[in-house]
Amino acid sequence: MTVLTMELRLNTRGNSDVVDITRRVADAVRKSQLRAGIVTVFCPGSTGGLTTIEYEEGVIHDLRRVLDEITPPDRDYLHHRRWGDDNGHAHIRAALVGPSLTVPFSDGRLTLGTWQQIVFIDFDTRPRSRLLILQVMGE
């Protein structure tokens, strides 16, 4: 049993930018040469989230619309008043979607569906350079 911890760097446009990181996660599993186990993708920060989605422009647009409805960006969040910030909605979205995703792999391959991609969503209100944690554990 082995644990490999890597970093994944990416640039985002912010504002709920949805970034497909499937290939990079699959590459990390391949490089680990492990056959079976889990890969944990983690965002060290409180304005980003990890999940899976069919990476298709329509779905991404629809998801953003729902997020805008339940956590409107232009609302007067208390977080703004306290910190002179403008990303109150980003914090709530990140807490709801969650900072962590665990995907099993088997025979050296992620167990994803055909139309399912691993995505990082940057909820912050500006383009950012992000560093995600990518940890592979298995045998």
Add this chain to the structure above:
Amino acid sequence: MTVLTMELRLNTRGNSDVVDITRRVADAVRKSQLRAGIVTVFCPGSTGGLTTIEYEEGVIHDLRRVLDEITPPDRDYLHHRRWGDDNGHAHIRAALVGPSLTVPFSDGRLTLGTWQQIVFIDFDTRPRSRLLILQVMGE
């Protein structure tokens, strides 16, 4: 330390059908003969989600009502226009609930509460035959 990857097949009615898979996950842990570790349940597909809930008709009804409010099934989703599909809300629900659930076990038993069940929710708009990944890792 051992990793065991299994498949769990189930038939759903779709339309946010909530399926209790607790017993089958517990059986997998028992069969593994491992004492302590985690079981990861994963949905390889972008219209299903994993979580826990008190599996009670009232709660399930209430959950569906909230999901219908924040992601209305009859809305004109962009995903529909692009793909002639009718399951735009299913994609959003799946991304929000998440495709993966990790449950620790100890002394060979899942650490669930008494009124807490592991459920797969099929958000798609038709009955489906699903295959979930069930991976047990531990010692």
Add this chain to the structure above:
Amino acid sequence: MTVLTMELRLNTRGNSDVVDITRRVADAVRKSQLRAGIVTVFCPGSTGGLTTIEYEEGVIHDLRRVLDEITPPDRDYLHHRRWGDDNGHAHIRAALVGPSLTVPFSDGRLTLGTWQQIVFIDFDTRPRSRLLILQVMGE
């Protein structure tokens, strides 16, 4: 590779009380003397959730407001009528936020961001004494 399963006891005020458990999770990792792996925090119960957040009063207030909007506490939930209960919204919030959080650690330290805390949210409608599962797995 080692698995250590611990319990974390805490008292909450209920009503979406957000409790910062970061230090206690970090202590558990330190005590395990493991260098790299994952810690899984799990709530054995169907009215609590785990996630990360910037533990700041404004953000916590804003999160509760959004939760109150999408799952109003004073609604006539079917769960109430069936069980004479008053925590229908708590069950839905718990299912949406999720009962499980997986955080990687490396060099004996959690890979959290500076402004990111691990929190347990007690959605139930009364103060409760809770027992969380904290499992460290790694090498």
